[in-house]
Amino acid sequence: MLAWFNDLTPKERRTMAACFGGWSLDALDVQIFSFVIPSLLAIWGITTADAGVLATVTLVVSSVGGWIAGALSDRFGRVRVLQVTILWYACFTFLCGFAQDFNQLFILKALQGLGFGGEWAAGAVLMGEVIRDKYRGRAVGLVQTGWSVGWGAAALLYTMLSATLPEAIAWKVLFWIGLAPAALVFWIRRYVEEPAIQHRATGTPAFLHLFSALKTPYLSTTWRVALMVTGAQGSSYALTTFLPTYLKTARHLTSVGTGSYLMVLILGAFFGFLSGAYLSDAIGRKSTFMVSAIGSVILMLVYLFAPLSNDLILPVGFLLGYINLMMFSPMGPFMTELFPTAVRGVGQGFCYNVGRGIGAVFPAMVGFLAARLGLAAAIALFTFCGLALMIVALLMLPETRGRSLESLEGQPAE
Secondary structure, eight states: OOGGGGGSOHHHHHHHHHHHHHHHHHHHHHHHHHHHHHHHHHHTOOOHHHHHHHHHHHHHHHHHHHHHHHHHHHHHOHHHHHHHHHHHHHHHHHHHTTOOSHHHHHHHHHHHHHHHHHHHHHHHHHHHHHSOGGGHHHHHHHHHHHHHHHHHHHHHHHHHHHHHSOHHHHHHHHHHHTTGGGGHHHHHHHHOOOOGGGGGGTTOOHHHHTTGGGSTTTHHHHHHHHHHHHHHHHHHHHHHTTHHHHHHHTSOOOHHHHHHHHHHHHHHHHHHHHHHHHHHHHTOHHHHHHHHHHHHHHHHHHHHHSOOOHHHHHHHHHHHHHHHHGGGTTHHHHHHTTSOHHHHHHHHHHHHHHHHHHHTHHHHHHHHHHHHHOHHHHHHHHHHHHHHHHHHHHTTSOOOTTOOSGGGTTSOOO
16 A cells, blocks of 8 residues: 555655644644643633634634745745744744733734644645645645644643643643644755745745635636635534543543543544545545545534443544544645646635634634533534535535646646
8 A cells, every 4th residue: 555655756755754744743733722621611710612712713813824825835935934834833832831811822822823824835735746646645645644643642642741740730731842843844944845846936926926816717716615625624623622622521531531532533533534545546536525524424423412331432433533534635635736836825725724714613603602502512513514515515626636737737727
């Protein structure tokens, strides 16, 4: 299954390594907050609605950061923008550990979001342009497993720190560890090069270029992809943001138990990312999306509502993580193959991050409605709505598997 990896050039492998590291540490920094929520509920006395707002502000601001970073990567280069965004989100994650109240954390989480959104926008386009057509789906999908690695690292650190430190200190240390991604920038500066195809797009006026994907002939593709991503991101955020809180309050697990259960779900996500990478090349991008969306609806309902004991819910969590996170493996290649080089950064950055920004409303709504519907029902409602939106948008988009990037030059987007 990994024989193709030996056929990659050193440049392709170094780019994969850099983006894998970036995504892993990106996930570590962002997912830390989901584990911190129960501590903030207890120590600061904030509500689930307040926690939802803190999660949402990061994601909303990240949509702006990703859009801007995509445009800047077309102008100044993918690698340069990637480095800046990694440094940005690492520093502000670290500073979150010094917040003393809700207002301070709100501002720091918002600033963290600028870099968080930008890192994906620059890295995904970089990967899509460097990796050859026949390997693009599995290579970008393999790198996407870095999200589960970072998420798993956050769960492991949470479990270890909760068992060894007072709760009032543990959540701060989690944020301080978020400075780690800054070290990756030094390696990227030395070993990762700009893709040759990208050089054609440099020189575009950055501000005006922000709106390039919103004009004909690209607008039709842009709004459909943005809808699809909104559904995928919104459903994922609605499901994962409050899972630690659900396990601790509804399932009555300890902090260590919560971390352990989430590790099983995250392990499933790792294999889901990996499977999605191969499936996207084998059966196509759209079919992989559909399998993931429909399977997520079924397993989400089983996980939240089936009358299963905590012992039985453990393997269901593995399957839920597997099927739900599978949809993100084809996301980068799919968008890369829809836009020509001149607007690829801004098009991909806009679609992914506007989808993320609108989807960011979902955790806030879960938090607000949890008091009326119950946490499980609120999670289920918004997860289902997001997945339904994703499926509708996919029906309006073309299949792109095997599409050459060279074939897109000078051609309107479909």
